[in-house]
Amino acid sequence: MNVRRLIPATAAAGAVTLGLVTLSACSTSSAADGRSSDGKLKVVASFYPMQYLAEQIGGDHVTVSTLTRPGVEPHDLELGPRQTAELNEAGYILYLKGVQPAVDKAIAQSEAKNKVDAATLTKLEHHGTEGGHSHEGEEAGHDEHEGEAGADPHIWLDPVKYAEVAKGVGTSLQKADPDHAADYKKNTNALLTKLNGLNSAYQQGLKTAATKTFITTHSAFGYLAERYGLDQEGIAGIDPESEPSPARIKQLQTIAKKDKVTTVFFETLASDKTAKTLAVDTGLKTDVLDPLEGITDKSRGRDYLQVMESNLAALQKALGAK
Template sequence: MNIRRSSLATTLVGAVALGLTTLTACSYSAGDGRTDGKLDVVASFYPMQFLAERIGGNKVNVSTLTKPGVEPHDLDISPQQTAKLSKAGLVVYLKGLQPAVDRAIGQAEPKQVADAASYTTLENHGTEVDGHDHEGDHGSDEGHEGHEGHEAHSGDAAADPHIWLDPVRYAEVAKGVGKALEKADPDHAALYEKNTATLVKQLNTLDKDFRGGLKGRTTDTFVTTHAAFGYLSERYGLHQEAISGLDPESEPSPARMRELHSIAKQDKVRTVFFEALVSDRTARTLAGDLHLRTDVLDPLEGIGESSRGDDYLQVMRSNLAALRKALGAV
């Protein structure tokens, strides 16, 4: 009798344990790219995270591969992160910006992928550090819309990936991410469509604010740490002069520094911009030599404690205020 009771107790305990395990597994992941009924979305870095969160709303769980304060160009992907990509319901990334992410996606083969580079046109904005082909020369007409002669495919190593800094292009990407969410989670397609429309409207307003806010400026030229602002410059008729090229960690040559001295004087540059995630040493040295102000122009590759705003829209408006002051539009 005792033996039967013991056996029965063991069976019951095993059944309960199995039930709890099953319940837990269902609660956290059903193996279909969902957790607790919400679509699991993995974003490569902040601008993709912002889109996924704004459009996905409360129907998605969004995580990011690039943690706050990490320079996204130099990101390394762990085996655990690669495994996470393979289980995601949707991966939102920008091909060509982070080689480690591109490789990890190739290995993980996630079910659904939204590549931001495929939703707009990438361009080659020239080599800002060689003294010959400077970005901005083709963007002298405010609100320039044409891209003839400057297009580059997303796989082109020379293509400028910083499309999110142009609100108009970013709105194009938002529409693409919205469609990708609808495809990955058709049950909530109406919500994603509605949220996309709201975000696109906000980005269109941001575009109008930049157009109006930069009128009456006394110079078109600004100097910044690395060449992140080519699309923004083209959109609003500005002229970016970068200390470094597209790689924020590259060091400028002595010839480039001498050239920047000449450009700053000739174009009546008032401010040398630096950014939070990259060393400001060279920018401050240049500003000191020329007795110019320094200020932050944020390429929005991440949001951290030093960011001038809590999200993309707030930081972009802080960038607008900084540009207005630097270019004499206030």
């Protein structure tokens, strides 16, 4: 009897072992083909604007992680071993070349099959590196701008350009995961509807502005300024950590008087010291204009659309739009 009982028990143990081996093999295979254990496409986004696109378009068919944690200044990001491993296991990587040098380097070395650079999905332009009015830059082809020094990467702050990127992301996800192509297309169209509505709100909300000039610490709003006929005057350049020269500060004081500027804008992820100093020296107010490089508990909204709507309200107030 004891022997007979041992035989099925041994067989059962073997079956369990076989099952574990099979499960392990499936997990390894899943990681290798860029999918999570539940079969969803593993998407890694470089920072928040890319994360938002991936979540909105990918929907229920993707799991999205971001390399840049909330509250971290994206430009300064350095990758650890865990983040590098995420890149190698990803089924799809969405990033914006030129924003995060460490990320660009790691993605170039990643074994992921699908790597999408948002900068190739629209046209980048050049805006002044230290202040100066935002102006129409020379629009070269996509490849000419990839990684080009001086090209402004802040395309997500222009709803029209962001929509162009969204279209490209939707198309690339359909190719990366053709089984769910119909849903990706549907989600893309839904997002485009939202972004078109946002563009219309900005057009209507800013057309009666009493002044067209706004001063901001970080020259991130060049595309937005061009789109809606405004003049951005940056205290610092494209890099939010750069320091303005004394001559630039004096120039801004003159511009503020001449163009009847009321407000100096600062952002949530960088120091507001320079903005507040300039505001005190010129008798101006301060307010937040968020470059949307990350969402934190200090953000004026829970996602891209809400923060962009808050930015519009802040601009309307500062520019005297009715």
